[in-house]
Amino acid sequence: xxxxxxxxxxxxxxxxxxxxxxxxxxxxxxxxxxxxxxxxxxxxxxxxxxxxxxxxxxxxxxxxxxxxxxxxxxxxxxxxxxxxxxxxxxxxxxxxxxxxxxxxxxxxxxxxxxxxxxxxxxxxxxxxxxxxxxxxxxxxxxxxxxxxxxxxx
Numbered sequence: 001x002x003x004x005x006x007x008x009x010x011x012x013x014x015x016x017x018x019x020x021x022x023x024x025x026x027x028x029x030x031x032x033x034x035x036x037x038x039x040x041x042x043x044x045x046x047x048x049x050x051x052x053x054x055x056x057x058x059x060x061x062x063x064x065x066x067x068x069x070x071x072x073x074x075x076x077x078x079x080x081x082x083x084x085x086x087x088x089x090x091x092x093x094x095x096x097x098x099x100x101x102x103x104x105x106x107x108x109x110x111x112x113x114x115x116x117x118x119x120x121x122x123x124x125x126x127x128x129x130x131x132x133x134x135x136x137x138x139x140x141x142x143x144x145x146x147x148x149x150x151x152x153x
Contacts, residue, residue: 031058031070031105032077035085039110039119044138044148047112047119051136052152054106054121061132064125067101074104084109084141088118091139101125102135109141112148116141126151 042050059070078089088107102122109118118139123131138148 031074033074033104034106035078035081035088036106036108036110037082037084039108041111042119043113047138047148048136048150048152050106050119051121051134051150054134056105056123056131056134059103059105059123059131061130062103062123064101064129064131067103067123067125067131068099070103070131071100078104078107084118087141088120088139091118091144092120092137094144101131103131112138115147117147124151126153 062070075089075092078085085107088104088109092104102124104120104122106121107118109116111117112119115138118141120137120139122135122137124133124135125131126133134152136148136150136152137146139145140147
């Protein structure tokens with residue numbers, strides 16, 4: 001009987017841990033970033049206009065403190081979408097702190113000012129308690145060099 005009670009206690013702890021994990025994820029909005037493997041060529045002005053008009057989706061207004069978890073989920077999702085999306089995720093990982101307080105919401109491969117580029121729009125807090133701003137990154141797809149960066153209210 002003692003073994004059975006021990007097993008039940010262990011099983012109850014396991015169930016409690018799973019429920020706690022589900023509840024904590026449920027508190028965070030989940031959204032996969034929009035990924036476009038190709039798009040029309042853009043200049044820098046049209047890239048900025050695209051970033052300004054990109055909806056932040058489910059992460060809009062999320063607490064900035066949840067950004068690292070949401071970012072990790074978004075990057076993991078991108079890594080399942082093929083080589084271009086994986087390259088985007090890698091570019092957003094290299095050189096950025098692990099606890100970066102921004103979440104990619106839109107990723108597109110396209111030419112920008114004549115460069116083969118990856119354009120990323122992120123939801124960003126900018127020091128605010130919620131993710132309510134946008135940040136634009138335009139990376140050279142091959143070298144990873146930042147071609148352009150901007151932030152918008």
